[in-house]
Amino acid sequence: MEVVILPGTKQIGKLAADAIESLLRGKPDAVLGLATGSSPLPIYDELAARHESDGLDFSQAHAFALDEYVGLPPGHPESYREVIRREFTSRVNILPENVHSPDGAAADLPAACQSYEDLIQALGGVDLQILGVGTDGHIGFNEPGSSFASRTRIKSLIEQTRRDNARFFNSMAEVPHHVVTQGLGTILEARHVLLVATGAQKAQAVRDFVEGPVAAICAASVLQFHPHATVLLDEAAASSL
Ligand code: GLP
Numbered sequence: 001m002e003v004v005i006l007p008g009t010k011q012i013g014k015l016a017a018d019a020i021e022s023l024l025r026g027k028p029d030a031v032l033g034l035a036t037g038s039s040p041l042p043i044y045d046e047l048a049a050r051h052e053s054d055g056l057d058f059s060q061a062h063a064f065a066l067d068e069y070v071g072l073p074p075g076h077p078e079s080y081r082e083v084i085r086r087e088f089t090s091r092v093n094i095l096p097e098n099v100h101s102p103d104g105a106a107a108d109l110p111a112a113c114q115s116y117e118d119l120i121q122a123l124g125g126v127d128l129q130i131l132g133v134g135t136d137g138h139i140g141f142n143e144p145g146s147s148f149a150s151r152t153r154i155k156s157l158i159e160q161t162r163r164d165n166a167r168f169f170n171s172m173a174e175v176p177h178h179v180v181t182q183g184l185g186t187i188l189e190a191r192h193v194l195l196v197a198t199g200a201q202k203a204q205a206v207r208d209f210v211e212g213p214v215a216a217i218c219a220a221s222v223l224q225f226h227p228h229a230t231v232l233l234d235e236a237a238a239s240s241l
Contacts, residue, residue, distance in 0.1 A: 001224055003210060003231045005238045009198055012232045013042030016130070016194055019230070020047060021056055023128055023192075029060040031120075033129030033187075034088065035140075036065070036080045039196040040130050041087060048091035058094035062123050064116075066131070066140040067181035068104035070154065078168045079104070102152060102180040113152040113180060120186070129190035133197050136160050137205045137218035141181035144217045148225075150183030184222050193229045195220070200236040207240040 006012050020043070023030050034040070050056040065084050072079045077086075081101040089099045100119060106112035120126065131139050136158065142150065143158050155178070157165075162175045169175050187193065197206050209220035210231060223229045 001210065001226070001229045001231060003233065003238075003241070005233050005235060008234055009042040012196055012198065012234065013046035015232060016040075016043040016196065017046035017050060019192070019194060020128060021050060024056065024058070024061060027127065028057060029062070030127045031123050031125065032061060032063045033126040033131075033190055034063050034065050034084050035130045035132050036067070036083045036087075037132040039132035039198055043130060043196065044088040044091070047088070051092040056092070058092045061094050062098045063089065063094060063100065064120055064126060064182075065099075065101040066129075066187070067179055068102040069176040070104040070109065070178040070180060071176045072104065074105055102182070104180050109154050109180060113154070116152045116180075116182075117186065126190035128192045128194060129187060131187070131193060131195040131220075133195060133202060133205050133209065133220050134161055135164055135201055135205055137209050137220045139184070139187060139195070139220045139223075141179040142184050142187075142219040144219065146184055146216060146219050148188075148216065148222050149185045151186050152180065152182050155179050155181055184219060188222065188226055191228065193223060193226050194232065195223065195229065196232045197237040198234040200239060202237040203240040206231075206233060206237050210241060 065080055068080045102116050103112040136144055141155050166172045166175050208218045214221045214224050
């Protein structure tokens, strides 16, 4: 695991965008793994700026979102499908039909999860997966205790995660209890994993997953086993290392 500590979010966005740009220049039909949350936003801003100014081309790229809430009506502004579209994919020239999200509204959720796994495989797997980390060490929505071998499936959110995410909704009551998320086994198959964490509220989770034991209680610790994992931190998130 390579840990890089940078002064701020601007520099994090640039370094991550460098990795994505060099991937796309060598492999225009690369498969990107996208994450929601505030951590990846500087990356999306930088990629959108490079698309605008230098013509960074996403026209052949594919993208897979990590996770989705269950039970939000289609088009809900806080559904991750909408968030990814608003924050990133609508700002570059990736084809909308090449942007995939788990279907949190499917009548048969387990079947939809399997189809999602199948589609990732059919497109050759994820080349570069962007990740944030929850204050409880979750990646995607793999809450503490998630199996390291898990695949895309339904999960329940713990209260801490619902509280953390309540800022995006009008009230805590509106935060869904259930989600669909790529599993840790799915995420581990991405060829390069790039995790971003910023702010003092992430310092403990960062310490746990970077320096602590590899343990299911801290899902992100599984990245210690990944052959190509890059962790981009600001000084506050790195302050407990
Ligand atoms: C959500 C998402 C995660 C994300 C986490 C942290 O729970 N499912 O993928 O990493 O939030 O979000 P933030 O970056 O806003 O702290």
